[in-house]
Amino acid sequence: MPDTELHPLGRFAPPPGMRRRRWLDRGFTAGATAAALLAVAVLALVIASVLINGAPALSWRFLTHNPHTSAFGVNTGGIANAIVGSAILIALASGMAVPAGILVGVFSTQFAGSRTARSIRFALDVLNGVPTIVTGVFVFGVLVIGGRQSGWAGAVALAIVELPIVGRSAEEVLTLVPERLREAGLALGLRRWRIIVSIILPTAVGGLLTGAVLAVARVAGETAPLIFTTSFAGPGLSVNPGGSLANLPVTIFDLSESPSPTSHAQAWAAALVLILGVLILSLIARVLHDRSVAALRR
Amino acid sequence: MDPSTVPAPDRLRLTGRFGDRVAEPALRAGSAAAAAGVVLLLLWIAATVVNQSGAAVGQFGLGFLLHQRWDPVHGIYGALDDILGTLVSSLIALALATPLAIAISVYLTELAPPSVRRPVAILVELLAAIPSVILGLWGILVLGPFLADDLEPLLRSAFGWLPIFGSSPSPFGVLNAALILTIMTVPIVTTVTREMCAATPPELKDAAYALGATRAEMVTMVVLPGARRGILAGAILGLGRALGEAIAVTQVIGNADQFRVSLFAPGGTLAGQIAAQYQSANPGLGQSAVMYLALILLASSVIVNGAARLIVARAARRSGSA
Numbered sequence: 001m002p003d004t005e006l007h008p009l010g011r012f013a014p015p016p017g018m019r020r021r022r023w024l025d026r027g028f029t030a031g032a033t034a035a036a037l038l039a040v041a042v043l044a045l046v047i048a049s050v051l052i053n054g055a056p057a058l059s060w061r062f063l064t065h066n067p068h069t070s071a072f073g074v075n076t077g078g079i080a081n082a083i084v085g086s087a088i089l090i091a092l093a094s095g096m097a098v099p100a101g102i103l104v105g106v107f108s109t110q111f112a113g114s115r116t117a118r119s120i121r122f123a124l125d126v127l128n129g130v131p132t133i134v135t136g137v138f139v140f141g142v143l144v145i146g147g148r149q150s151g152w153a154g155a156v157a158l159a160i161v162e163l164p165i166v167g168r169s170a171e172e173v174l175t176l177v178p179e180r181l182r183e184a185g186l187a188l189g190l191r192r193w194r195i196i197v198s199i200i201l202p203t204a205v206g207g208l209l210t211g212a213v214l215a216v217a218r219v220a221g222e223t224a225p226l227i228f229t230t231s232f233a234g235p236g237l238s239v240n241p242g243g244s245l246a247n248l249p250v251t252i253f254d255l256s257e258s259p260s261p262t263s264h265a266q267a268w269a270a271a272l273v274l275i276l277g278v279l280i281l282s283l284i285a286r287v288l289h290d291r292s293v294a295a296l297r298r
Numbered sequence: 299m300d301p302s303t304v305p306a307p308d309r310l311r312l313t314g315r316f317g318d319r320v321a322e323p324a325l326r327a328g329s330a331a332a333a334a335g336v337v338l339l340l341l342w343i344a345a346t347v348v349n350q351s352g353a354a355v356g357q358f359g360l361g362f363l364l365h366q367r368w369d370p371v372h373g374i375y376g377a378l379d380d381i382l383g384t385l386v387s388s389l390i391a392l393a394l395a396t397p398l399a400i401a402i403s404v405y406l407t408e409l410a411p412p413s414v415r416r417p418v419a420i421l422v423e424l425l426a427a428i429p430s431v432i433l434g435l436w437g438i439l440v441l442g443p444f445l446a447d448d449l450e451p452l453l454r455s456a457f458g459w460l461p462i463f464g465s466s467p468s469p470f471g472v473l474n475a476a477l478i479l480t481i482m483t484v485p486i487v488t489t490v491t492r493e494m495c496a497a498t499p500p501e502l503k504d505a506a507y508a509l510g511a512t513r514a515e516m517v518t519m520v521v522l523p524g525a526r527r528g529i530l531a532g533a534i535l536g537l538g539r540a541l542g543e544a545i546a547v548t549q550v551i552g553n554a555d556q557f558r559v560s561l562f563a564p565g566g567t568l569a570g571q572i573a574a575q576y577q578s579a580n581p582g583l584g585q586s587a588v589m590y591l592a593l594i595l596l597a598s599s600v601i602v603n604g605a606a607r608l609i610v611a612r613a614a615r616r617s618g619s620a
Binding site for chain 2: 021022024025027028029031032033034035036038039040042043045046047049050053100101103104106107108110111112118119120122123124125126127128129130131132133134135137138141142145160163164167191192193194196197217218220221222223224227249252253256257264267268271274275278279282283286
């Protein structure tokens with residue numbers, strides 16, 4: 001087919017090399033589209049693997065019973081202790097990291113000068129870049145070495161992972177609070193702390209919540225900070241963070257390293273529980289984020 | 299601003315001087331302490347790792363970086379194999395992830411219909427939300443067998459004369475780790491790259507089209523050169539992520555204490571070795587040697603992340619002032 005037929009001004013001859021350029025353009029479009037498809041396909045593949053392999057081993061009994069090792073060394077119980085332990089670890093970690101992170105955001109947006117604020121942002125980014133295995137080793141070195149593993153140590157390690165996520169998102173949201181609200185407060189004769197507590201934080205609460213949910217979603221699946229700090233837990237249900245707490249990521253890690261197919265089936269089932277939790281939290285954070293940013297920008 | 303979100307007047311009632319005298323400095327000091335805490339925490343992490351690696355640093359010095367053996371029985375430790383394993387697996391991941399991320403960014407900013415754009419962007423970001431231990435599990439039970447039975451025999455029969463494809467196929471090895479790391483880094487590089495691509499001034503794009511450029515030519519001549527810094531920063535950030543990943547790598551790389559040229563062979567990385575060794579390391583020198591690995595890892599990731607952030611900050615300032 002001659003190029004002229006495709007040309008909107010058909011009677012003009014197309015410039016030389018147009019055919020080659022058009023094919024290049026098509027190849028380019030196809031390549032970029034294929035890349036995006038590939039990324040989505042990999043996500044679908046991983047989630048489908050977890051669903052297909054995890055669903056058969058998932059049962060009410062699996063969720064509500066503690067691990068129980070039969071005479072043949074096979075776990076015939078469930079992961080109740082790991083679910084409870086994970087919940088406790090995440091609650092403790094968030095209890096430490098969320099208030100601290102929001103305070104960091106308040107300081108850098110409300111009190112600090114622009115140069116200090118930039119340094120704090122940089123420090124948060126560097127902390128965010130510290131490999132979580134190093135965080136685990138650090139907490140091991142400070143809290144566990146010479147003593148014993150504990151839920152507290154695990155929670156502190158997770159809190160260190162959460163802190164920069166909460167801090168950065170708090171900072172981003174607080175800068176979005178319209179300046180005129182603050183000026184209105186000043187015009188009413190309010191002091192700075194009153195403006196922050198009664199105007200700025202309530203206005204930004206949606207965005208602050210987003211940061212917290214995002215941080216929880218991130219640490220719910222973190223294994224590296226926990227393997228040195230709270231990985232040798234007994235099979236029973238424990239709610240005492242003074243001792244080692246069982247948790248989902250380490251449970252999946254241990255089961256995945258085992259050669260037994262039964263363990264693998266249980267690893268998939270535990271992974272299904274974890275991935276559902278993490279993906280749902282991530283989607284919630286996503287929706288909250290868009291909504292709160294839209295509300296602030298209005 | 300929706301009026302209903304503005305606090306009701308009664309909540310703004312002026313409080314006495316007492317509140318102002320106590321709460322004002324308390325909030326200022328408390329938030330300043332939290333901010334200072336972030337910096338102190340970084341220093342504390344560094345000090346702890348330096349301190350506890352002291353014995354190994356004293357014993358082996360910088361020779362640790364160039365020494366190959368990891369021999370707890372004779373108390374001889376070296377990091378060279380793990381350093382090489384880290385470099386090879388991370389660089390392969392980066393070499394695969396960066397072009398993919400650029401292509402995805404171009405798709406998302408230039409090609410995708412508006413209704414598809416957001417869902418695809420969210421799905422790519424969700425890839426980063428999959429916990430690494432689950433990606434590792436997938437690497438052990440799904441990707442590993444596929445590599446050993448299908449991909450590696452194919453690569454070997456086609457390119458077996460290359461030493462990197464030279465050994466017999468196996469489910470666990472550097473290739474498996476590199477592919478898992480690729481999956482983890484793609485969303486990170488994409489996020490940064492996409493932002494930079496989206497920041498291309500529309501009048502430049504229109505100018506390119508007006509000169510008769512095809513879409514591909516417009517992207518390669520206008521969008522990508524403008525996003526150059528962002529792509530570089532994204533790639534470096536991705537490198538930082540790949541360097542530091544411990545769990546998924548230790549699950550799939552096979553944890554050999556020897557570096558081999560073939561990508562099919564098992565190997566080890568700094569982070570993976572720490573995860574694999576710490577529980578079993580001998581107290582004393584063994585633990586200190588693992589801390590030395592952590593020190594190398596911490597130093598390299600701080601440098602890598604710092605560099606990436608500086609590039610992003612400079613790019614942002616430049617586009618802000620332009």
